[in-house]
Amino acid sequence: MPIARLVLAGLAGLLAALIVADMFVMHHPAFGIDGTPGFAAIFGLVASAAAIALAFGWGQIARRRETAAEEEGRDG
C-alpha cells in the first residue's frame, strides 16, 4: 500500500518536526516527565498502541458475530 506508506512517512515527518519544535518552547510540567521534549509523541504512540491492543484483545474475547439482529430489525 504505497499510499499508506506515504501517509505514514508524512505523519512521521510531522511528528519529528513537532518534536524538534517542542525543544524550543518553554515547558510548564506538572509532573516533571511531561515537560520532556517529545514526551507527548512517545506517550501518544504508546498509549494508542496500548488502546488498540486492549480493544483488540477484548474484542477477541467478548465480540460476538451475531448481532441482536432480530430485534434491531423489529425495532428499526
Add this chain to the structure above:
Amino acid sequence: MTAIASGSSLLGLALVIPTVVAVLVMLLGRLPNLRDAASLVGALLLFVTIGALLPDVLAGARPVLPLVTIAPGLDLVLRVEPLGMLFALVASTLWIANSVYSIGYMRGNQEPRQTMFFAAFAVAIAATMGVALAGNLVTLFLFYELLSLSTYPLVTHKQTPEAMRAGRVYLLTLIGASMILLLPAIVWTAFVAGTTDFQLGGILGGKIGPLAMAVLLGLFVFGAAKAAVMPLHRWLPAAMVAPTPVSALLHAVAVVKAGVFTILKVTVYIFGLDTLQATGASQWLVYVAGFTIIAASLVAMTADDLKRRLAYSTIGQLSYIVMAAALASPLAAMGAAIHIAAHAVSKITLFFAAGSVYTAEHVTKVSQMDGIGRRMPWTMAAFTIGALSMIGLPPTAGFLGKWFMLAGAGSLHEWFAVAVIVVSTVLNAAYLLPIAARAFLKPAGGPVAEAPVAMVVALTATAAGTVLLFLFPEVPYRLASALVSR
C-alpha cells in the same frame, strides 16, 4: 356546637343516602333510566354530604354520631377523623365515576340482573361509609362484614360456575379470616384496653407486652384479609371473574381499601405509632409486606390475563400501605394514607380501561392488545397514566404516597423497606409499561373505535384525577398530616 350537631347529621346522611339508593333501585327495577339516575343522584348527594364534612374535619372538629348502645360499654358509634374522612371522600368520589362507568358497562355488555347489581353496589357503598366513619372497632367490624356480604352478589354476578367458585373463595376467605382472627383481636383489644374507641396515640400503650402486641397486630393484619397480605391474597385474583365495575369497586373504591384502611387505622388509633415504634412490634410486618410486594409483582409479570395482572398489582400496592403502616413512623403513615387515595384513583383508571377494552373488543389478554392504543386512544392514554401512577412517576398521584413512605423508611433507616420499594418500582414498570408500549407501538390493525361514551368519560375523568391529585394534593395531604399530628 352547631357545627358538631350538623356534622353528626351529615354522618347519618352518609349512611342513609346509599341505603335509600339501594331501596330506590330495587323499586325502580322496571324503569332502567330512572333506576340508573337514582344511582347517579345518590352518588352526587353522598359526595356533597361527605364534602360538607370536610371543612369541619380540617378545622379540627371530630363529629360524633352515637348509633345505638348494644349493652353498657358496647356502643355503635360513628365518628369522623382525618383518615376516615379521606377514605369516605375517596369512596364517595369514585362512586360517582363508577356509577357513570357502570351504566355504560352494564348497558354496553347487556348484562343481566342490573337492578340487583346497582342495589348491591349501593349497599356496599353504605357499608364502606360505615367502615370509614366507624368510631370504634366493633362498629368497624360490623360494617366490614356487611361489606363482605354485600359484595358477594356482585362478585358472583355472572353466576357461572367459575363465578360461583370465586364467590365462595371470596366470602370464605374474607369472612373466615375476620371471624377467626379479626374478631378475637377486637375482643382482646377491648379487654386489654377497656375500650375499642379509636384514640389518637393508641389505647394499648403500656398495657400489653411487645410480643403479645406483635401477635395482636398479626391477628388484625391477617384478620383484615381484604388487605390481601400474603398468604391471604388468593381471593383477589379469584374475584376477577366479576364484571369490571365490580373489580373497580373491589380494587379501588371499597373492598381492598377497607382492608388496608382497617390496618392503618388500627396501627394509628389502637396501637399508636409511637408505641409500635418503641416496642418494634410491627417490624415483622415490614418483612411480610415487603415479601408480598415483591412476590405479587413477580406474579404480575407472568400474568397474561390483563385483570389478573392488575389484581396482583393491587396486592403489591396494598402491601405498600401495610408496610408503611408497619414502619410506624408519622411520615410513612402519611404516605400510607395518601397512597390509599392515590392508588384508588389510579387503579380505578386501570380497571376502567381494562373494562373498556373488554367492552369494545372483548380483549382480556395482554397478548391481544397489540395496537389497541391506536384504536382506542383515550382508553389506553388513561391506562398509561394509571400505569405511571402505579410506578410512582410524577406527575401522577402514585408519586405522593411513595414519597412519604420512602421518607419515612429512610428516616428510620429501614433499608429493607427502601430496597423493596426500589425493586418493586422497577418491577411495576416492567409489568405495566409493556402493555402501554404494545398498545401504542404495534400497528393499529383497525379503525378508531372507542368504548361507550359513558365509560370513556368516566375513565378520562379518573385519569385526569390521577394527574390533578398530584398537582393539588392539598386535601389528602392535610388530612394525612392531621392523622399524625397531635
Add this chain to the structure above:
Amino acid sequence: MSFLAAIDQHLPVIVVLAPLLGAVLVALVRVEIASWPIAVLAALISAAAAFRLVFVVEQLGVVSYRLGGFAPELGIEYRVDAVNVLILLVVTAVSLVTLLYARQSVAAEIDGGRVPWFYAMMLVAMAGLLGMAITGDAFNAFVFLEISSLSTYTLIALGRDRRALVAAYQYLIVGTIGATFYVIGVGLLYLATGTLNLALIVERLPDVVSPRALIAAEAFILVGIALKLALFPLHAWLPNAYGYAPSAATVLLASTATKVAVYLMARFLFGVFGIHVEIGPVSVTGVLILLSLAAMFVASLAAVFQRDVKRLLAFSSVAQIGYITLGLALANPAGLTGAFLHIVNHALMKGAAFMAIGAVLLRCGSSRLDDLAGIGRTMPATAVALTIAGLGLIGVPGTSGFVSKWYLVLGAFDDGKGWLAFMIVASSVIAVLYVGRLLEVVWFREPGKAALAASEAPLSMLLPTLLLAGLTIFFGIDAEMPARLAGAAATVLLGGHP
C-alpha cells in the same frame, strides 16, 4: 281489689297451671284439629302471665305464692324473683313460638292419631319446666323434674325414626339416674335441716352439724342436675335425643329444657350451698370451669365432625351450655349476667336454628348435611334464618351471641382470668368451623336433588323461625332489655337486692 290485681296475685300459679290444664284438655278432647289451638291458647296464657310477672317482680322484688295458703314448712311455696322470672319468660315465650311453629311440622312428622298426644306432652313438658323454675321447694322441683322428663321421653319417642325409640330409652335411663341422684341429695338435705323449702334450708344450714352429709347432698344434687343439663362429660344422651326427636320437640327441648336445669343448678349453687364451697381440696368453681371448658372445646370439635345437622346443632348446644356454666362458675356480676344472657340468647338462636332445620326436614325429608347442599337457593328465607342463628352461635357482633360472650369475657377479666377470656374466644373459633361448614354447604354447594325439589318453608313455620332469628339480631344490636333482666338476676343470685 280490681280484677287485674286479683290476677296479679295468682300469676305464679297461672303460669304453671295454664299449660297443665291445657294438656288435660287436649288429652280429653283428643281431636287432631282442636289440639293445636288449645295448646297455643294455653301457652299464650302462660306466656302472658310470665310477661306480666316480669313487671310485678321488677316492682316488688320477690313474689311469694303459697299453694293452699300453708306455711312454707308444710306447704309448697312458689317463689318468683329476678332470677327465675327470666327463665319463666324464656320458657313460655319460646314454647309459645314453638307451638305456633309446630302445626305443619307435626302434621308432617307424626301420625294423625298421635298428634293430640304430642301437644299434650308438649304442654306437660312446658308445665314441668315452668314448675321446676318457679317452685321454692326442693322436692316439688323433683316432682316437676319428673313431670318434664317423662313427657320429654314421650316426645322423643314420637320421632318417626326408629332410632328415636333408642334415644328416648337412653334418655329415660339417664334422666332417671339424674333424678334419683337429685332426690337422694334432697333427702339428705331434709335429714340435715328438716325442711324442703329452699329458703328455709338456707336459714338452717349454718346449724347443720355434719358437713359431710351436706357435701354428700351437694354432690348428689349437682351431679343429678348436671346429668339433666348435659354438662360435659354427662352430655352423651343429648345429641341422640335432640337428633331424633320430632322437630318441634327438639326446638322446645334445646331452647328450654337444659336452661331450666341450669337455673336449678344456679339456684342450689348460689342460693343454697354457696358457690365458693369446697368439696375437700377441690373447689366447685374450679371443677365447673374445667368441665365448662371441656364442653366448649370438645363438644365444639365434635360438632365440626357431625354429618347430621341436628346432631351438629345438638353438640353445639353442649358447647353453649359450657359457656353458661362457665358464667356461673365465674360467680361475679359480669359473668353471671353473661350466663343468663346466654340462656336467653341461646334459646333464641338455637330455637331459630332447629326451626330452620325442621323446615328443611319438612321440605327435603332429611337433615343430613349433604342433603342441605345448596338449600340457600331454594329456601332462601329459611337459610337466612339458619345463617343468622349460626352467626349468633359464633358470637359475631351484631348478633345476640356476641353480647353474651362479651359479658362472659368481661367476667373472666374481672375475675383476673385473662386466659379464660382467651379460651372463650378460641372456642368461638371452633364454632366458626362448624358453622362455616354448615353455611358453606347451605349457600355454596351445588343444590342436590332433594334441595332442588324443595320449596320455601310454609309461612306458619317461616314466621316463627324468622321471629327468633330477628330477635337474635335485635338483641345483638340493642341488648338493653335482656341485659337488664340478666343483670338483675345476677344481682339477686349474688345476694344483693334487685
Add this chain to the structure above:
Amino acid sequence: MAETLLLAPWLPLIVGSLLVAVLRGRVQDIVFVATPALALILVWSLPQTAGPDFNWLGLTLTPVVSDSTARLFGTAFALAAIGGAIFALPQRSSAERAAALLYAGAAQGVIFAGDLVTLFLFWEVMAIGSALVIFSNGASRAGLRYALMHAFGGVLFFAGIAASIGSGGTAIRPFAADSIGSLLMLAGILVNAGAPPVSAWVADAYPRASWSGAVFLSAFTTKAAIAVLIRLFPGEAALIPVGLIMAVYGMIYALLENDIRRMLSYSIVGQVGFMVVAIGIGTPLALAAAGAHAFVHILYKGLLMMAAGTVLRATGTARLTALGGLARSMPFATCAMIVGGLSLSAMPLTAGFVSKSAIMQALADDHDAVAWFALTAISAGSMLYAGLRLPWFAMLRPSTPRPATLQATPAMKLAMGGAGLILLAIGAAPGLLMRFVPGIESVAVLTSDHILFQLQLLVGASICFVLFLRLLVPHAGTTVDTDWLWRCLPQLLVKAGSALSRQVLAALSLKSRVDTRKIQAISEAWVQRTMHAGNWRTGDIALVATALLGICLLIAAM
C-alpha cells in the same frame, strides 16, 4: 416573586411540547424551533436571585432559581434543543417532537431546580420524555429497557432524597457519600450518568431512536446528571475511579463498535467519565472544567449525532461495515463529522481542546498523576476512534458508496453548520467560553507548549492508527456488555429457578400427600374414639355419672 416563574426556561418548552402535540404543519414547525430559542433567552434573562417558593405536600418547592452553573448548562441545553429542533425539521413525527420538547424542558427544569424535590420531579419527567423519544421511533423493547433503567435510577435517587430529607431538608447542597441516603442519591444520579455497571443502557437505547431523536438523547440525560453531581457531590473522591472506568470503558467499546450511533453512545460514556473524574477532584477549577466540558461535549456530540443521523437518513444504515466512500456524495456531513470528531479528540483550535485542557489542568493542579496520565492516554484513544476511525470508515475510505437517497436539507445543514461554527469559534477564541464559565480563565490553552504537546499526542495516535489499521477494521456483531446483567442473567435465573422450584414442589407434594393421608387416618380415629362423635352406650353414660358422683363422695369422705 411568583412572576419569576414565568421566566422559567423550562416553561416554554413544556408548554411547547403540549402545543406541538396538538398543532400540525408549519405552525408546529415554528413552535418546535421557537420554544427552545425562547428558552435560551429566558436562561439569560432570569435574574440570579432567590427563586419563588411554593408550598406543596408540606414541602417548600423552588421551581426555578438561577446561578452560573445553571446558566452554563441551560445555555448548552437550549443550544442543543435549538440545533436538534432545526435538524429535526424534516422529521415529521409529532410524537417525537412533543417528546423531545418535554425532554428538553425537563432537562432545563433539572438544571434550574431550586430544591431536591423539584429537581427529582423534573428528573422523572426527563426520563418519561426521553423514553417517549425512543418509543416514538417504534422501538418498544429498547424503550422499555430504557424506561426500566430510568425507573430504577429514578427510584434510587428518590429513595436517597426521601431518606436524606430528615437531615437538612430539601435544599440543594453538597452531600458526602457517608450515609445510605446520600449513597442512594449518588447511585441514582450515576445510573443516569451511565456509570458502571449499568453503562450499557446508553449504547442500548440511544441508537434505537430515530435519526433525529438521537440528537436530543445525546444531549440531556447524562449531562443533566453531571450538573446534578456538580451540585450535590463536588469533590466526592469515589467519583474519580468511577470516571476513569467510564472513560476506559467508553474508549474500548467505541473502538470495537460497528454502528456509528452506538459508537457515539459509548463515546458519551467515555467523555462523561472525564467530567466525573473532574467532579471527583472537586476544586473550583475542576468543577468549572467539568461544566465547560459538558457544554462543549453537548455541542460536538450533537454535531456528530447529526452527522450520523444524516448518514442514516440518507443511506438507511449507520453501520460502518456497510458505509464508506460517502465523502463525495455527502461532503457537508463529512465535514461535520470531522469537525465533531476532532473536537472530541481535543484537536487544538477546536472547542474540545479548550475544555479538555481545563480538565487536565485541574488534574495537574491537584497532582493527581494517575488520573492525568490515564486521561491523557484516553485522549489519544479518543482520537483513534472519533477523529480517525469514524470518518475514515464511514466517509473517507475508498469503497463503492451506498446510494444517498435523501440529501441533507438546508435546515439540517444549518444545524450542523451552526454547531460546527460554534465549536471552531470557541477553539479559536477560548475566551468566548471562558467568559461565562467563571473559574477556568486561568487555564493555559493556546500556548505553544500546550499546543505542541497535544499535536504530538494526536499525531502519535494517528501513526498508530495507520500502522494498525487492520486491527481496527469494523466487523458486524456486538460486544458482550454489562447489559448482559439485565438482558440475559434474569432469563438464566428464571430458567434455573423454575427448574429448581419444580423439583422442590415435586418433592414437597409427594411428602404432603403422605402426610395428609396419615393425618386423615389419625384424625378419623381420634374423632371416632375421643371426640364422642359416635354414639355412647347408655351404660357408659350411667357409668360416667356414677363415677363422677363417686369421686365427689370419695372426696367428701376424706
